[in-house]
Amino acid sequence: MHTSHTFLEEVVQELYSKHEADIANSTIILPNKKGVEIFQQIVRKRSRKTNSLPQVLTLESWILDLSKMKLASTLDLLILLYETFQKHHFNKESFERFYGWGAMLLQDFDIIDKCLVDPKKLFANLYEQKVLTLPDEYLTEAQQEAIKSFWKTFETRLSSQQQDFLQLWKVLPQVYDDFTTQLLKDNIGYLGLCYRKIYDNLEVALLANYERLFIVGFNALHPAEEKLFAWFHRHIPTEFYWDVDAYYMNDENQEAGYYLREHQEKSYFQASFKHPFPARIQTEPKKIIFFESNTLIGQAQIIGTRLQQLVEEQGNNFKPNQVVIVLADEALLLPMLHALPSRLQSVSTTLGYPITHTASYRIIEQLLALQVAIRQPTCPAGYFPSQSIIGLLQQTPIKYYNQELATQTIQSLIENYSRYIPQKVLTSLSELYQLLFKCLLPGANITQYFIDIISLLTAELGTKEDLLLPLEKQALTQLQEEFSQLQQSVGLLLEVDLDSFTKLFRQLIQPIRLPLNQKSSLDGIQLMRIWETANLDFEHVFILGMNEGNLPANRSQGSFIPYNLRKGYGLPTLDTFQASLDAYYFYRLLQRAKQVYITYGAPSGANNQKEMSRYLWQLLYESHLPIEKHHIPASVYTPTIHPIVIQKDKAILEKLEEFVVRQGEITRTLTPAALNTYMDCSLKFYFCYILELKIPSKPVVEDTGTIRFGSLFHEVMEKLYASLQLPNQPAVIQIQDMIALKKQVRFVIAQTLAKNLYHDHDLQWKGEHLIEQEVLQKVINRVLVVDEKYAPFILVGLELGKQERLIAYFKLKGGRIIALRGIIDRVDLKEDTIRVIDYKTGSDEKYVDTIKDLFDRDQSKRKKAIFQTLLYAWILKKDVKYAAYKIMPGIMNTRSIFEPNFDPRVMVKQETDKEGGYIADITDYQDEFEAELAILLEEILDPHTPFIQTNNLLYCTTCPYNRICQRY
Ligand code: SF4
Incomplete structure (x- = not known):
């Protein structure tokens, strides 16, 4: 793969020079599959006899060989785990609700096994520590400190969420035991369990198939891996090869060498670290260039252009297998494939296309x-x-x-x-x-x-x-x-x-x-994820998407084991284990490279990119290597579709400035609907709010029935409750008011339909309108039943903000102020809580994983209704009249209102420690919400962020401007 020697070539050379006679009886273990393929290729070239090749395995296949187990599919594992919980009468949930947290628990079991933590002690201690305050003779000081610190977050009175958590931990030791016993009986499992099985049965029989081991190119090791390596080292000739560089080995602050520096102190590894370490990163000449771009496509294009230049410069000497393209962000896969020069269309990649x-x-x-x-x-x-x-x-x-x-x-x-x-x-x-x-x-x-x-x-x-x-x-x-x-x-x-x-x-x-239908070959350009590059060397390295969060990756998949407990029990955490590995993969790629091109998204770019990766800052300020840094101007390109891109010229910027409050004067306001439109498609926002294009009269088959039903529903609800309102003071709504209201429903619906459909003339019901009337009646009666249960409450307002404007100001960086306006369907007050209720006639969901998701344009089903209701709640909170109350957002959607336990509250799924995830007061989420809102508003006003078409074609199907975009 490389004109000078690669790491794997050096290893093969040394193996043959020292052990050629034993090579056929040797087993070589490497971290991943690509390394195995390339190692085998080198060995085949080097070996004269095909029958004297060593066995070369990935660590995973070696573990499966040793354990004599098979990996079960995640679905099969989850079904068994679900059944095990049911046996213990813990889990009353349906399987599809269990699936998400079951998968998380499975990962926890896997890591506990790989780290050889005793699950009975971990789970039981945690439970007992809280409930019985047992002495912990078998816990280290760090573990005890971690547990204490974890329980500090639990208050004296446990919330129902915390009680559920305790109950889960109580049953976990038994569940783990039964679950793994069954798996071991069936000889199937997950990788961690295979490790555990081997470790629990370390005996000479394991050595039967191995005469000599070579363990090549590892870095951070789980305790089970390390103990296994050490055990083999004690029993048969075992050698270790480390791929290291002085740059991170000699600097105790360099995270890339964190685990390797620890390894070299251990008796079984010590002799295998050869001093002095090679210093390739700083002494071998290399060209390093960083490119900053506002768009993903811009990043892919610059790499495509560089590759084209490389092909032209090198002519017939160009060797595709000396090129690696690493995607730190997989969203760059398709842009990168499109941007490849035509001569290099065929790449070898393990990355796949999302189904x-x-x-x-x-x-x-x-x-x-x-x-x-x-x-x-x-x-x-x-x-x-x-x-x-x-x-x-x-x-x-x-x-x-x-x-x-x-x-x-x-x-x-x-x-x-x-x-x-x-x-x-x-x-x-x-x-x-x-x-x-x-x-x-x-x-x-x-x-x-x-x-x-x-x-x-x-x-x-x-x-x-x-x-x-x-x-x-x-x-x-x-x-x-x-x-x-x-x-x-x-x-x-x-x-x-x-x-x-x-x-x-x-x-x-x-x-x-x-x-992807790409050529699988060791001789082509390799397109990889960073961890797949372990042990591989390339002259030309291209890394795309090197922003914080991508590299180092923020691959948090959730866990039932809180951070400080993971620390205490020696389980890996993102901030050390993962970050150290990512740093190692990155610096290791630089060791033998001659040209390194790295792209990252500009932090204020359209894709909400985070900062440039800290590894790049480190290279810039610590390495003293000559590094060029360029900014690529924004451009959008796809080879097949001609996109509409509206750059913000002077006239547009002036129009946008109308949203900015000047000396207390409000010219225009932004509404939740406008912000939702922007997040759906910024070009649609441009058409609607900047050009103020009239909606074409008959653009598409639009479900006007649904829209009409929604407005009739709103109007009837307003009329009904308006009859209870008192002039200039809030009305207290009692149960008997609801009973009285129910009697008026039929009349108010008839009146509303007559006004809207027949211009107040006598009703001549057509079949379709009869159905509408029946449905309205059913839905509205149900809302009244729900309200009756909630009564007594105070009706603060209906369509609040329609007569008297309801406005909140949002201050951006640099002091600009934006006025945000809302009209809220209904606001009511009970005890110290004001509910902000939005009526919805669709199937809008009432839960979201995180507040950030409400702003995530890449989510095909972004929860727009929740965003809207939260923004209303936020606007209300800013009003001094309501600031002293808890402000609770709620959605009454006609689809789920018939559920027996209907609850209008909105839930943030990951915030399980706050009121069971329900938003009881917008204040709890205010900071997070405002941070995201600031990014959004800054982007709308940003002169360098153009208005572009959405990638989500589903939005286009009902968009009134789809003929302009030719997405019809
Ligand atoms: S048709 Fe699609 S791309 Fe065009 S403005 Fe509408 S939503 Fe945006």
Whole structure:
């Protein structure tokens, strides 16, 4: 791979010079698969006899060999874990709710086993420490300190969340025991358990297949790995090879050498560290250039250009296998593939394409949405909504099944402008439509429904050739496998309702990546993640996306074991273990490189990038290496689509300035709806709020029925409660008021419909309006029942902010002030809590993982309703009249209001320590919310951030400007 010797070539050379006679009886262990492939390639070139090759293994395959176990699939492990919890009567949740935290617990078990921590002691101690205050004769001082510090966060009176946590810990030792006993009996497990099994059975029989071991290129080791290496070292000839450089080995502050410096003090490793360490990073000449870019595409383009230059400079001497492209951020995969010079289109990569980005996956999501839509009270029985049908038929595999039929159907739906289409009309059109347009009744076999559709599409697509299709064919095959596995494994556990099915399916599918159709070769350019580069050397190193959070990575996957307990028990933490490994991978790549090109996103760029990686700051200020640093101007390029990019010129900036408050004067305000529009698509924001383009009169088939229902609902609710309001003072609403209100519902609905649909003329009910009236009545009665339970309460206001403007000011860096305005459907007060209630007629969810997610444009299903309600709550909190109260955001959505335990509160899932995740007072989240809001507002005003089109084509389907964008 390299003109001078690479690390692996040096190792092979030394092995042969010292042990050629024993080489065939030797086993070489390397950290990863790519290292194994390259090592084997070098050995094959070096060895004269093919029958005298050593055995070369990854650490994982060696562990599996030694343990004689097989790795079980995550799904199978989770099913067994779920059943184990149920045996202990702990977990009453459905499987799909368990799936998320079960996976987290599985990771904890894995790491506990790899670190040889006694789970019984860890879990039991933690529980007992709190409840019984037992003496800890077997805990070190650090462990005791960690436990004490952890429990300090628990108050004297435990919240229900903390009690649940304690209960979980109480049952965990037994669950772990039963779970692992069963796995060991079946000879299957997860990797950590394989380590544990080997460690618990260290005996000479393990040595039977090994005469001589060479352990090559490791860094941080889990205790189980280290003890195993040391044990083999004691029993058979075992040598260690470390790939090190003086730069981080001789500097005790350099995290890259943290574990290696510790290793060299240990008796079994000591002799293998050869002094003085080579000093390649600082003494061998290399060219290092950093590029800062505002966009991901800009980063990929600059690397594409550099590669092109390299090919031209080197001509026939150019060797692709001397080039590595490392993606610190996997979002750069597609931009990088597009940006490769045409001569280098074929790369070897293990990175995959997210299945959730394929049209085949979108079909499943569209079908799930279709099934939800036909269950809405507004949808007549035996009919399907046109808008959902159009979205579905636009997906590539369906178009390929029968392009003409799909186009004709879409065309006729648009021209006829019918909101709902009878099922029997659709199913008469084709075999595929018969499968697609089924109404899944409760108890229906949902997986079979999808399997049937995918089978038909796969059979049809199999006969067609097109550039777009290989990935979709792969996606369909993968989906078919997932559905079959779901059907076989989980069928009995899963409550077969659509909601449960959807939740589980999404969790299973989310992590799947499809292998890209790239050449797999050791001789081509390698496109890798940073940890895959361990032990490999390249002359030309290109690293993209080197921002803090990417490298070092913030790969927090959640854990039940709190940080200070992990520390106390010697379990790895992100800040030492992961950061040290990432630093090592990075510096190690520099050791033998001649040219290093590194890109990172500008911190104020459109992708909310964090700072440049600290490793780059270290290189700049500590290494004394000559480093060039450039900024790439923003540009957007894709080879196939001509995007619309609106740079902010003088006129636009002036228009934007209208949102800034000048000397106390407000010209324009920003609303939650405007901010949501910006986050959906900044170009749409531009059309709507800067150009103030009128919405085209009949742009698309829009579900006007849903919009109309929403506004009727709002109006009826306002009229009903307005009758209880008192002039100039808040009204106290009692239970008997609700009873009285229920009697008026029918009349108020009739009045509202007459005004809106018949201009106050006598009602001539048409079928459709009769349905609307019935549905409205049902929904509104239900809201009154919910309110009756909540009564008595004080009605503070309806449509608060409509008459008298409700405005809050937000101060940006540099002193600019933005006025944010809200109109809140309803505000009520009970005890010390003001509820900010937003009525929603859709299926908006009421939980979000983190506050940050509300601002994350990459989330295809960003929780807009929560964002809106939180912003209302925040605006209200800023008003001195309400500042002394707790302000609780809430959503009353007509879809879930019929659930027996309906609760309008909004939940932040990861904040489990605050009120069980419910937001009881916006103040608790104010800092986080304001920090994200500041980034958003700064970006809107930023002269260097253009307005661009969204990548989420789903938004375009209902966007009034989609003809301008040609996304129709
Ligand atoms: S059609 Fe799509 S890209 Fe164009 S403005 Fe609308 S949402 Fe944005």
